[in-house]
Amino acid sequence: MHDERERFLIRYAGGFAPFVVEKAEGAWLLTTDGQRILDFTSGQISSTLGHNHPRIVAAIERSLREVLHLNSWMLSEDVLELARRLAELLPAPLERSILLNTGSETNEVALRLAKSFTGKFEVVGLTRSFHGLLAGTNSVTFSMGHQGYGPLMPGSFAIPAPYEYRCPIRHCVRSCDMTCLDVGFDLVDQASVGSLAAMIVEPVLSTGGIIPLPAGYLRAAKQKCEERDMLLIVDEAQTGFGRVGSMFAFEQDDVVPDILTVSKTLGGGVPLGATITSAEIEQKAVDHDFLHLTTHVSDPMPAAAGLAVLDVLAEENLVERSRKMGGYLTERLRGLQEIHPQIGDVRGRGLLVGLELVADRETKEPANELGGAVTAECLRLGLSMNIVKGDGSQRNCLRLAPPLTITAEEIDFAVDILDTALRTCVAGLSEP
Known part of the structure; x- marks a missing residue:
């Protein structure tokens, strides 16, 4: 072997x-x-x-009998139903989805939407973050994957992660007061060329060392973004659909992101993710000829599995x-x-x-x-x-x-x- x-x-x-x-x-x-x-x-x-899980297996078997794969501009009933169910689960104005395959892809699409909507290109992330290893997402992944692959995307900024156990700015002791967020954006403002499009953040930096954002951090980050006409992208690849004790982690901070990305936990083991945003952001991006296309966008079989996951989460109170x-x-x-x-x-x-x-x-x-x-x-x-x-x-x-x-x-x-x-x-x- x-x-x-x-x-x-x-x-x-x-x-x-x-x-x-x-x-x-x-x-x-x-x-x-x-x-x-x-x-x-x-x-x-x-x-x-x-x-x-038997329900996921049954959903896949049904899809294999009915429809497995389609041309990307054709939609199945399961795709439409999953998009509707996601909108029902989420607070307004998050209601428009694109169904994809991996977390890296959902974040890539989120960055493209943010850049299209704002007309700007700079993106802020956290040290110790992981958002994927595609060209765009790798540029705002600050835990690994940078050495040996050439230049990153222009306009990629890192600010210190709120790592309470080891304060990155040697300031807090056991309780983060979010000075790291203030200092980080002070540095970003000085380095920016005036084209700040978005901030992308995980509610728990998992690959970075299981670092939960302190209470109020997401709300403060959203305010920083609003002050600069930026969008807040929340990456819930690992925290969405119940893993952290609420359906979505951002709910625990009483804040609604401009763009939400979900993957891993939505498919229950099947490659499935979604990028979800408001009608306003989607419409303006489309007006700007928004383009993202892969072979398996809106595929029926993963959508069937995702519906089964949502059903079991509700029925078994998971x-x-x-x-x-x-x-x-x-x-x-x-x-x-x-x-x-x-x-x-x-x-x-x-x-x-x-x-x-x-x-x-x-x-x-x-x-x-x-x-x-x-x-x-x-x-x-x-x-x-x-x-x-x-x-x-x-x-x-x-x-x-x-x-x-x-x-x-x-x-x-x-x-x-x-x-x-x-x-x-x-x-x-x-x-x-």
């Missing part, structure tokens, strides 16, 4: 798992060599309902379940923090939780070697989670994002494995 990987596949993210998956169901994976693994990453944080189980997971992890001094911080929202490992709680020195060792040991013991790399200098934050259908018993199983892995790896690394 190792030879096949080396011979036939392009390695795209540092390598592959040391096993091959035969079957996936619920929160569990079964490998070809018979190992059962509890998946606390929900696939690529996409299997909101767990792997191979948003509330995410809030409850997220609270239980955080409680169990904070219990581990009390007995493991290597756990410097536990943070997150709902079922998107980060656990940051440190060599010393006083200095907060990142325990990078321990992070890698614990992740590998957890996988050996039957728990899959991953390290998020922040700004690239750290490899010490463990990300836990189980499906919304996770049970308390499965959370206990995962935390027990994590406890064992920490004890084993700390002892191993401390040996002479």
Whole structure:
């Protein structure tokens, strides 16, 4: 198997798992060599309902019998119904959608809409952000992917992420007062050529280290944008459709973005995303000959899967379940923090939780070697989670994002494995 990987596949993210998956169901994976693994990453944080949920399978099977793919200017009933359902879920004026495939693509479209609507081109993002690795989105992804690929898009600005545990401007202690936002925009204003189009932000910087925006941050960011005639784009690829304990994370800040992007959690494991905006923004962009076209825009089959996801979220009350189980997971992890001094911080929202490992709680020195060792040991013991790399200098934050259908018993199983892995790896690394 190792030879096949080396011979036939392009390695795209540092390598592959040391096993091959035969079957996936619920929160569990079964490998070809018979190992059962509890998946606390929900696939690529996409299997909101767990792997191979029967309702998603049934929706796909129906689509295969009725209509799988169409020319991009032809629409199916499922596409129209999903667009209608999304508008019903969202506050005014968010009502017009384009159905796409990946988060990178939804953000690319959002940037194009913002530039078309405003007639400007500069975009502000946060350090530690991840919005995709396409040409435009990579330019405002500040956690990785910049070195070795040539120039970024002109007019791409980064401001400091509100990382409470490690204040980037050495100002706050444990509680962010958003000075970083003020200072960041002061710098942007001085560097701008007067063509600020949009700010793009994740409510929880997931790849950046599970950094939830502090209460009120999105509202303050929206005000900064309005003062400069910019649009606010909120990227809810990982936080939308219940994962953080509300249907959308922006609702927790009582603010409505100008453009919303969703993906991962909408498809339940199927490639599906949407860029959603107001009638005003859509109309002006169309008046300016807005263009975005891919082979699988508005495809029927992913739309059918998305409808199934929305149905199950409502019928099984999974948003509330995410809030409850997220609270239980955080409680169990904070219990581990009390007995493991290597756990410097536990943070997150709902079922998107980060656990940051440190060599010393006083200095907060990142325990990078321990992070890698614990992740590998957890996988050996039957728990899959991953390290998020922040700004690239750290490899010490463990990300836990189980499906919304996770049970308390499965959370206990995962935390027990994590406890064992920490004890084993700390002892191993401390040996002479």
